Amino acid sequence: MMALLQQLENSGFSTWVRQSGSLWAFPGILLAHTYGMGIMVGIIAGIDLKILGLMPGLPLAPLQKFFPLVWIAFWVNAVTGTALLAADASTKLTNPDFGIKMAFIVLAVISQRLIQTRVFGAPDPGGKPFPGNAKMLAVMSIVCWLGAITAGRLLAYVGPTSGL
């Protein structure tokens, strides 16, 4: 297993990401990952806070126009995240913190899917508070994204680290 990870890490692409010094390599890929995070978490957090009762004058339903942007940002981060992982596979994949980050993201994506189908699918309560399970999903979404951001940042600090 370790040999496989090292083989991945030593591939031409991984080496380029890690060592080329080009701004398009590690800095550029990480930049795209950060933009993706800002766009995806930014919009999702806005929707979650709306469900929790902030911004009462803002209708919920039209916010679904933002879903394509959310999912584009998600896939940008899936691709850039995979590239960053390939560059540093033997360190990141042996770091338990990486597993924690992935678990948070899986739960966050599940709550986003449920919010899209259940909360947006149900009739808008029109000024009244959203039902309890909608609010629970919103809390779960916020907590999981905060967890994913925290675990992601800590990848550079806890467990095995490589300076990437």
Added chain:
Amino acid sequence: MIELLSNTSHIHLLLNHVPTTAFFVGLVIYIVALLNGNDALKKAGLGIFFMVAVITIATYTSGNAAEAFLRGIGTRSEVPVNVITAAIREHEDAALWATLFMEITGFFSWLALWQWKSVARLPAWNLPLILVLALASFSMMSRTAYLGGHISHVEIRPEVVARHEVCLALVDAETKHPGSVKNAPDGCPWQAAVDAVTAARGAASPGAASQTRDLGLFVTSHTWMWPTLETLHFVGLSMLFTAVLIVNLRLLGMMKVVPYSAVYQVLPIGMIGFAINLVSGMLFFIGVPSQYNANGTFYWKIIFVLLGGLNVTYFMLVDGAWRAGPGIDAPVSSKIAAASAIFIWVAVLFCGHMLPFIGNAF
């Protein structure tokens, strides 16, 4: 540009007049407005408070660059003889507190401007609170300016003036009653007083106590601080993007059924995000100023933050965007403001991210 950046003390000397002089103009306008109950003037005063608070970010950060220049990045090997490290430390500590109060004043001024449009009546506590904060900020900023003046205007330092006056009194006494003063000086050149004080304080200055340096050490000496601040910086960034994207994409034509008055409610999430990032960012800066004040990318970041501050005043003070009712397209001026906002904050993130990669490495 490079020449200008290599001597950033110019920038500090230019910007350091804004937090006192421009703020004073705002304070007079605001007090007159409160006395007359004039809403337009109140908004003008609040707008000035907010913009001065934004410019103060640049004033504060350029101060460290000015200090670094005096200490000699590259060309100079030592602090110029007339500059006393203790005087810089005193000025820096005063600046830290004054900046803190200035930013709090700016935040509440922004909130009041925002509430003007979004709620029927301003809460009663808001305007008096801002007056108290503004007066506190102004007095602290004035003290900062006074202490800052002592750094290079050595002749106005109180201890220099006091020493000079003692000398003058001795000479005076000797003139009136010859022989009454032992070893009476012949005359009292200012330079003698300056030299004596510089020698006495300059020697004691390297270990000068400083709250700012203590705070910086707190940030760098606790291993959990830097990752925590970085995580908060990402959370604040996401909150800033919440407002930047939802408000500005609406103005640019997305989800047109929603009126501008509804997306306007999202703005405080962005401002709270900015506040989180200002605090965490300033703590990075205070922790390791040398990482930023010799870094060209950091100057671009501050320039874009200033533009971002200017941009958000459009949403507070100009009514154009409010014409975008349900299903109605925003006017061109609002679209330009919206597109600028997205560009500016994308650029701020770009500069922040590139700090370690373009310019000096971390």
